[in-house]
Amino acid sequence: MTVHEIIALHPNPTTIDPATFSRFVDECLDCAASCTSCADDCLAEPDVQELIRCIRLDLDCADTCETARRVLTRQTAPDLNFVRALVEACSVACASCRDECERHAAHHEHCRLCAEVCQRCKEACDDLLAAL
Amino acid sequence: MTVHEIIALHPNPTTIDPATFSRFVDECLDCAASCTSCADDCLAEPDVQELIRCIRLDLDCADTCETARRVLTRQTAPDLNFVRALVEACSVACASCRDECERHAAHHEHCRLCAEVCQRCKEACDDLLAAL
Amino acid sequence: MTVHEIIALHPNPTTIDPATFSRFVDECLDCAASCTSCADDCLAEPDVQELIRCIRLDLDCADTCETARRVLTRQTAPDLNFVRALVEACSVACASCRDECERHAAHHEHCRLCAEVCQRCKEACDDLLAAL
Amino acid sequence: MTVHEIIALHPNPTTIDPATFSRFVDECLDCAASCTSCADDCLAEPDVQELIRCIRLDLDCADTCETARRVLTRQTAPDLNFVRALVEACSVACASCRDECERHAAHHEHCRLCAEVCQRCKEACDDLLAAL
Numbered sequence: 080m081t082v083h084e085i086i087a088l089h090p091n092p093t094t095i096d097p098a099t100f101s102r103f104v105d106e107c108l109d110c111a112a113s114c115t116s117c118a119d120d121c122l123a124e125p126d127v128q129e130l131i132r133c134i135r136l137d138l139d140c141a142d143t144c145e146t147a148r149r150v151l152t153r154q155t156a157p158d159l160n161f162v163r164a165l166v167e168a169c170s171v172a173c174a175s176c177r178d179e180c181e182r183h184a185a186h187h188e189h190c191r192l193c194a195e196v197c198q199r200c201k202e203a204c205d206d207l208l209a210a211l
Numbered sequence: 212m213t214v215h216e217i218i219a220l221h222p223n224p225t226t227i228d229p230a231t232f233s234r235f236v237d238e239c240l241d242c243a244a245s246c247t248s249c250a251d252d253c254l255a256e257p258d259v260q261e262l263i264r265c266i267r268l269d270l271d272c273a274d275t276c277e278t279a280r281r282v283l284t285r286q287t288a289p290d291l292n293f294v295r296a297l298v299e300a301c302s303v304a305c306a307s308c309r310d311e312c313e314r315h316a317a318h319h320e321h322c323r324l325c326a327e328v329c330q331r332c333k334e335a336c337d338d339l340l341a342a343l
Numbered sequence: 344m345t346v347h348e349i350i351a352l353h354p355n356p357t358t359i360d361p362a363t364f365s366r367f368v369d370e371c372l373d374c375a376a377s378c379t380s381c382a383d384d385c386l387a388e389p390d391v392q393e394l395i396r397c398i399r400l401d402l403d404c405a406d407t408c409e410t411a412r413r414v415l416t417r418q419t420a421p422d423l424n425f426v427r428a429l430v431e432a433c434s435v436a437c438a439s440c441r442d443e444c445e446r447h448a449a450h451h452e453h454c455r456l457c458a459e460v461c462q463r464c465k466e467a468c469d470d471l472l473a474a475l
Numbered sequence: 476m477t478v479h480e481i482i483a484l485h486p487n488p489t490t491i492d493p494a495t496f497s498r499f500v501d502e503c504l505d506c507a508a509s510c511t512s513c514a515d516d517c518l519a520e521p522d523v524q525e526l527i528r529c530i531r532l533d534l535d536c537a538d539t540c541e542t543a544r545r546v547l548t549r550q551t552a553p554d555l556n557f558v559r560a561l562v563e564a565c566s567v568a569c570a571s572c573r574d575e576c577e578r579h580a581a582h583h584e585h586c587r588l589c590a591e592v593c594q595r596c597k598e599a600c601d602d603l604l605a606a607l
Contacts, residue, residue: 090520
């Protein structure tokens with residue numbers, strides 16, 4: 080994706096390890112999009128009544144990953160205290176959505192896959208926090 | 212605003228004190244919109260070079276307040292650990308943006324007003340955290 | 344709300360009639376927040392199966408009103424062709440969500456109220472288009 | 476990315492040609508993220524005064540691509556009139572941002588790359604419109 084080249088061209092780029100940083104951006108993009116899609120798949124399932132909490136946490140996780148990705152993408156004059164608090168919240172959102180998706184993984188392949196992408200995004204958040 | 216009536220009609224509404232909850236929603240809406248507008252006012256100022264960090268933190272604060280407001284508005288089956296982490300991040304975003312806006316308050320009335328709305332939103336976050 | 348004062352302090356403000364402009368911002372804020380809340384109320388209703396399309400169009404309308412409000416709030420060097428296309432899309436989103444909410448108005452007061460706010464936002468979009 | 480697998484698992488998937496649909500999702504994700512990053516790169520450039528309109532249109536394009544990608548990802552009971560209006564607005568946003576980025580392409584490599592991703596996203600919008 081072109082976004083990584085544009086991020087690397089910042090006049091005063093982040094000192095975070097590039098691989099850790101790129102993985103965070105990639106996982107947030109995939110997790111946000113996957114959660115939006117999983118919520119929509121759930122909404123169309125015959126057993127939607129069982130998937131209410133999954134839909135809700137998918138929507139939360141999508142919004143949070145999108146905001147975290149936007150904020151981290153901005154390399155100009157960041158406030159690291161805020162960045163840290165936001166990535167921590169994002170890690171919790173991913174863990175929460177992963178746990179709920181796992182409960183439906185046996186019946187819904189989209190939930191199984193969404194749990195996996197949430198877990199990868201949570202790890203990317205935690206690795207970024209360790210690098211901040 | 213109609214949103215408060217729709218929130219109150221949830222089949223299984225939040226047990227948070229309604230005044231604290233409504234104020235949080237109102238302040239997040241005003242703070243997100245105000246920060247979007249302050250960033251844009253700054254962008255058009257002749258001394259935009261001095262306002263770079265203000266623009267950046269305005270954009271962060273707008274995104275975070277919007278996500279926090281969306282998540283809190285959802286009363287169906289929330290994960291309170293995540294809600295708490297997100298409102299904490301929102302409080303830090305507001306404090307950070309307030310501090311930077313205050314540095315420009317003497318020269319730019321929009322920054323002075325934006326610092327005020329950030330401070331009110333930070334207080335609304337902190338009061339909500341105490342009520343969770 | 345403070346946002347209106349901050350909008351008015353732009354160094355090079357829009358020439359759109361201030362009342363038309365302010366009403367657009369207010370209605371977009373209320374409509375976006377109301378649709379987020381109506382989707383969540385629907386998700387918790389015992390007859391959620393009947394409300395699938397309502398939830399979906401609520402989510403679409405919330406996202407679109409938020410983007411339209413952000414774009415219009417930016418008064419610095421706009422592209423009016425794009426502004427026009429986006430406000431037209433927002434008007435269609437509001438009409439679409441209003442029609443679906445009205446179908447459930449007799450059974451769900453939150454849908455009745457959401458249809459009303461969508462109608463008001465659609466009118467605010469159309470009035471803004473006439474003023475552009 | 477996992478999102479494409481989750482989209483394909485929808486109980487009642489879109490009848491749009493899968494390659495056209497996937498490309499639209501991919502280009503919207505890259506364009507939204509690239510525009511967020513280009514705005515931030517511009518903000519840190521010594522000649523930020525020359526890049527004001529570029530920053531503004533980057534922010535517009537990022538918001539619009541994100542909303543368009545969210546809406547199209549939802550395959551449950553769509554309103555095609557609205558989908559069409561939104562993708563048209565997204566195409567205009569991309570063209571507008573591309574034109575402005577191209578004006579700075581000779582001096583700023585991130586603007587040159589951003590113009591390219593905007594052009595690709597515009598083409599993906601137009602191809603999707605032809606397939607709707």
